[in-house]
Structure formats: C-alpha cells, structure tokens
Amino acid sequence: MAHQPYGSPDSLYEPIRYINELGGKRIRPILLLMAYNLYQEDVTPALPAAMAVEYFHNFSLMHDDIMDEAPLRRGKETVHQKFSRNAAILSGDAMLIRCFELLLQAGERNGVGAQLSILMSKASLEICEGQQMDMDFEKIESPTEAEYLEVIRKKTSCLFGVSLELGAILAGAPEMDCRALYSFGEYIGLGFQIQDDYLDVFGETVLTGKQKGGDILQGKKNFPYVHTYNKLSPPDRKEFAHQYTLAAHHQEIDHVLSFYENQNVASYVLKKQKDYLHQAMNALEGMDPEKMNGLVSFVQSLVQREF
Amino acid sequence: MAHQPYGSPDSLYEPIRYINELGGKRIRPILLLMAYNLYQEDVTPALPAAMAVEYFHNFSLMHDDIMDEAPLRRGKETVHQKFSRNAAILSGDAMLIRCFELLLQAGERNGVGAQLSILMSKASLEICEGQQMDMDFEKIESPTEAEYLEVIRKKTSCLFGVSLELGAILAGAPEMDCRALYSFGEYIGLGFQIQDDYLDVFGETVLTGKQKGGDILQGKKNFPYVHTYNKLSPPDRKEFAHQYTLAAHHQEIDHVLSFYENQNVASYVLKKQKDYLHQAMNALEGMDPEKMNGLVSFVQSLVQREF
Numbered sequence: 031m032a033h034q035p036y037g038s039p040d041s042l043y044e045p046i047r048y049i050n051e052l053g054g055k056r057i058r059p060i061l062l063l064m065a066y067n068l069y070q071e072d073v074t075p076a077l078p079a080a081m082a083v084e085y086f087h088n089f090s091l092m093h094d095d096i097m098d099e100a101p102l103r104r105g106k107e108t109v110h111q112k113f114s115r116n117a118a119i120l121s122g123d124a125m126l127i128r129c130f131e132l133l134l135q136a137g138e139r140n141g142v143g144a145q146l147s148i149l150m151s152k153a154s155l156e157i158c159e160g161q162q163m164d165m166d167f168e169k170i171e172s173p174t175e176a177e178y179l180e181v182i183r184k185k186t187s188c189l190f191g192v193s194l195e196l197g198a199i200l201a202g203a204p205e206m207d208c209r210a211l212y213s214f215g216e217y218i219g220l221g222f223q224i225q226d227d228y229l230d231v232f233g234e235t236v237l238t239g240k241q242k243g244g245d246i247l248q249g250k251k252n253f254p255y256v257h258t259y260n261k262l263s264p265p266d267r268k269e270f271a272h273q274y275t276l277a278a279h280h281q282e283i284d285h286v287l288s289f290y291e292n293q294n295v296a297s298y299v300l301k302k303q304k305d306y307l308h309q310a311m312n313a314l315e316g317m318d319p320e321k322m323n324g325l326v327s328f329v330q331s332l333v334q335r336e337f
Numbered sequence: 338m339a340h341q342p343y344g345s346p347d348s349l350y351e352p353i354r355y356i357n358e359l360g361g362k363r364i365r366p367i368l369l370l371m372a373y374n375l376y377q378e379d380v381t382p383a384l385p386a387a388m389a390v391e392y393f394h395n396f397s398l399m400h401d402d403i404m405d406e407a408p409l410r411r412g413k414e415t416v417h418q419k420f421s422r423n424a425a426i427l428s429g430d431a432m433l434i435r436c437f438e439l440l441l442q443a444g445e446r447n448g449v450g451a452q453l454s455i456l457m458s459k460a461s462l463e464i465c466e467g468q469q470m471d472m473d474f475e476k477i478e479s480p481t482e483a484e485y486l487e488v489i490r491k492k493t494s495c496l497f498g499v500s501l502e503l504g505a506i507l508a509g510a511p512e513m514d515c516r517a518l519y520s521f522g523e524y525i526g527l528g529f530q531i532q533d534d535y536l537d538v539f540g541e542t543v544l545t546g547k548q549k550g551g552d553i554l555q556g557k558k559n560f561p562y563v564h565t566y567n568k569l570s571p572p573d574r575k576e577f578a579h580q581y582t583l584a585a586h587h588q589e590i591d592h593v594l595s596f597y598e599n600q601n602v603a604s605y606v607l608k609k610q611k612d613y614l615h616q617a618m619n620a621l622e623g624m625d626p627e628k629m630n631g632l633v634s635f636v637q638s639l640v641q642r643e644f
Contacts, residue, residue, distance in 0.1 A: 037462070039469050041472075041473055096426060116472065120404065120469055123400060124466075126434070127458050127462050134451050144441050144448075144450035144451040147451070151437050151438035155434050159345070162349040165348075165427075
C-alpha cells in the first residue's frame, strides 16, 4: 500500500501511512480478493474494497492498542507510542471513515456501494461490541467457553466473514453464495483465533517470534485459560485462577502450563480447531468444490499455521 | 432521541445514550430537516439522516473532549470523565459507524444511500483534518487570519454545509440547489463559529452561562486573538502573545481585553460575521426567496445569537 496518495496535514496522515506500512499478513484483503476471484477473472476493480477492509483492520488495531496500552505492534512501536495518543485517536477515526469511502467507491461501478457499506457498518458495530465485551471480560473470573467464543466471533471472525462476503457481492455472486462465504469466513475466523491462542501457549518461539506464554504473562484470559477453568472442579478453579494471576506477577508460566498439561488442553484446542475447519467446509456445501480449492488451501494454511 | 433502542453490551451503548441525552442545540439535524422540508412536506423519512448528523457531531465531541482533556461538556461531565477514556474512544467509534448506517438506511427508500454516504465520508475526513489542524495550530504563535478561517471551515462549517446538502439530496432537490445549500451552510458555519469566539470574549455571562474569556483563560487562540495578533506591529505582537500566555497563567483577562479594545476587535468581528451572512444569502441566489424564509430566519438567529 506504499506510494498511494495521502492527504494533508501530515500530522493526520503520517500515522496512517506508518501503520499501513508496518506490514502484517493482509489476510482480510486477501480473503476479499479470493472471494471476488471466484466469480471474476480480473481483481483490479476489487482493490479499493480490499484496501477498505485492511483500513478497517488497521483502524481497530490503532484504537485497541491505545485501550490496551500496548507498546508494540508487529515488533514496532504502536502509533500512540510513536506519535501520540491524540494522533492515534484521530488518525484511527480517519481510517474508519476512509474504509467507508473506499467501499463506496468500489461499489460505484455496479451500484452496490450502499449494500457493501450497510454490511460493513453492521459488522463494524459488532466488532466494537466484541472489543467492549473483551475488555469487560478481563474483569470477570469465570467466563464460559461459549461466552469467550461469542467475543472472538464478534471481535475477529466477523471481519473474516464480511471480507469474503464483500468480495462476493462486489463480484455479483448469487446471494446464497455470499451468505455461505460469510458463514465460511466466520468459522475460519474462530479457528484462526483459537490457533492464535494455542500458539501463544504451545507455539515455538523460534517460529512465532513471540514470547512463549505472552497472554499468561499479561494475565490475558485466552481460550486455553477459559477451557481449563471450566473443566476444573470449583476448588481447583480457585487455585488455577490464583496461579494465573501469580504467573503474571512473577513472570513465570510453568505452573499454568502444568494445569494445561493435566487437562490435555493442547489436544482439545487442536480438536476444536479441526471442528471449525470442518464446519467451515460444510458452509460451502452446494458450491463447486474445484473452484474452491485455492481459497480452501489458503484458509487451511491460516488456521493450521505454526507462526 | 430518548427511547430509541440501543444495543448490548451496556458498557458500549450507555456512553452513547448519555451524550445523546446531554442535549445541545441540535443545529445540524434541524438544518438537515429544514433543507429537506424545502422540497418535501412530511419530514419523517429524513429523521434517520437527521439522527446521523447528530451522531456524527456527538462522536466528534466525544473524541475531541478526550484529546482536549475537557472535564465538562454542556455543563455535565464529559464521557471520558464519567465513564473512562476507553469507553469514550470505543463508544465514539460506534457512533461514527452508526452515522453511516443511519445515512444508508435513510437513503434506501429512494436509492441515494451511497450518494449520501460518499458526501458524508468526504466531509468527515475534512472534519478530522480540521481537528488535527486545530491541534497543530495551538503550537504556532502566529497563524494568519486565513489559516484560522480554513481550520474552522473544515472543523465546523463543513458539517453545517453537509447537513443541508444531505437533506436536499434526500428530498430529491435539483443538484444546483444541493450545492447552493452546501455553500450557504458553509458561510453560516463560519459566521456561527466567529460568533462563538465573539461571545467567549464579549458575551454576557448571564446569557451565555459560560465563564467570560474562557478561551483566554485556557490560552486557546480564537478569532479575536488571531485578528489582533496580525493587526499589531511585530514588537507589539510579541507583547500581546506574552500577555495572552500570562492571562492563562494568572487567570486574569483584563490586559488581553484592553488590546482588543484598542484594536476595535468587537466591531471587526461583528462586521466579518455580517459579511458571512451576506455571502450565505448570495449563495442562495436563484432559489425562491419566499421558500427560504424559515431557513434564513433560523440561521440569522443562530449567527446573531447572544448565548
């Protein structure tokens, strides 16, 4: 996304350029373009929409990083750290607005701008709700697994689904396909986030480039935590929650890991993740499997990634 | 706007309800409805669009108040003060999104949703640019009058213009009328903001309900400051800027007021404000003057208000 024209004043647009050029996996625009490409050979007309979902994603990172007081993002300083908190607030706002502008531009050619934007606005509200639930979540000791999954469905999966659906709508796909791709993306998003949580605890630092047990060290309740907590008997839950707090306090994850080992958390997470991949595939029933090969192998590599 | 359904979780929607119910003059939705009403008898179909511009306005207040660290808004605690900074960031984001959603809904009936939203997105970006310029502005000693006016054009006037234009488009007005109303609104917005700055310095506290010279006491460079600064000779400028800083420091505005008196600032501001009203009226040339009576007398009362 380098070399695209940004506006003025620099103080507003420089943080936007900075976060856009930080890199990242570009998963959401790739999903959008792959969905579009199922129906249209040349993906050029979908590029503004692809940029729109990446703008949305980066907007949400910029604001979430302020809220979480995160110093680093993708190994570099976060925007509020490098520029200022005010810059991160206002440039984030501008990115959210630009997301809608880009979608409307993308949809102008075939008159689907309003449809794309309504879909995006509904998804965006869900994502805000997910972020709020995630913050509220940190204050309760005993979330259920279903509650946790609902948070990540809103916070993460929703944008996976919507990226695919936007691409399909823009390409003029049948409505049934659009809905199916949304549903497919939602399951993939769940699998993706659970894998994220898995890698945090069980991943190889050499591969992930992240500190092992980062969530534990920050006291962040992820999927392994929630699953383990709910599997334990009430007295053990108390002890486990206590150990989780101590782990963050002493910066020492071994006690927590031994709980995970006793509860076979790793294999449960992997099973759960496979279930989601399976459900995702089911959502595509009725669509031409051969046409789907590229998309399916891409999302498999995403969900089963080692880094 | 009470009694409308809000969503869940409460922690996201409660700050939105709070700021919506704080009151305010509701100028922007009124302008939108009056523009609509120039072409359509029943304004009911325009209500979601009217809400959209008020949502936008309140979103920008919520985020601006964080950036300015303002403790009070409309005599009550600001959102970041009453709830939390994170709540004000995220609930503000949700209001911005809801603004687009409402506009798209409003435009669905006659297929102008995309047109309304594109206009809004372009204006919204200008407003962000204006807010950033306003913050940058505080760091320079010697802005020109033209620079100051460009900031308030973007930060304030733009939304006046766009509210009128959105109402006109939604009502199916001819394109020339839509543009004329935008231009009219822009001039009104400039007059409105200059009056705001005027009242801050020369208004009667009994009428405004605000502390006399609030901008001076906060060291905020408003229109009287910028005009005076640029009228003075270079050595006097230095002294004036120094006195302005001291005024904030000592919480004592008399020295600054004597500069304003010597430079006849009050009468200059009033003249400037009349110029804008005049230019606003010129923008309406070609439109039926009788039809415009209600709108014109409303904006006159806005620009020439005493509180």
